[in-house]
Amino acid sequence: xxxxxxxxxxxxxxxxxxxxxxxxxxxxxxxxxxxxxxxxxxxxxxxxxxxxxxxxxxxxxxxxxxxxxxxxxxxxxxxxxxxxxxxxxxxxxxxxxxxxxxxxxxxxxxxxxxxxxxxxxxxxxxxxxxxxxxxxxxxxxxxxxxxxxxxxxxxxxxxxxxxx
Numbered sequence: 001x002x003x004x005x006x007x008x009x010x011x012x013x014x015x016x017x018x019x020x021x022x023x024x025x026x027x028x029x030x031x032x033x034x035x036x037x038x039x040x041x042x043x044x045x046x047x048x049x050x051x052x053x054x055x056x057x058x059x060x061x062x063x064x065x066x067x068x069x070x071x072x073x074x075x076x077x078x079x080x081x082x083x084x085x086x087x088x089x090x091x092x093x094x095x096x097x098x099x100x101x102x103x104x105x106x107x108x109x110x111x112x113x114x115x116x117x118x119x120x121x122x123x124x125x126x127x128x129x130x131x132x133x134x135x136x137x138x139x140x141x142x143x144x145x146x147x148x149x150x151x152x153x154x155x156x157x158x159x160x161x162x163x164x
Contacts, residue, residue: 002103003099003100004154006040006041007110010105019052026155028151043112043134047083047086055076057123059072062132063134066086067136073133089138093137103157114130
């Protein structure tokens, strides 16, 4: 039975940098939760960051560049949080590998979880195309990542895997 990895904030856990959540109400997700097929995970908290915490952005790059060692995840005052983000991403990957999870729904725009867009590192709320650190690492290892804006597509993909 295939499980779904999902950002814990999307399940209503108050783990975002601002201590809030981004809870998603979706019948298909509720069905998977009832079947114990959903694993909630926050890579930033798993990596050792507190709640709340200062906002962070990837400096003029994306998650793949962070993984390659060519970019950093920083706070507005220049604090380097890269090791926390890398640790959380590695823990997310290890969890997916251990539980054979091939599909994830992650929070768009996050420096960890963004899958289509992230902020540009200027702390001006300017978004650029790109992936966060966790998203990039999961995708590099064959895990299909969707954002919460693509929840229907993610659930269909998961169903196709199960019935495939």
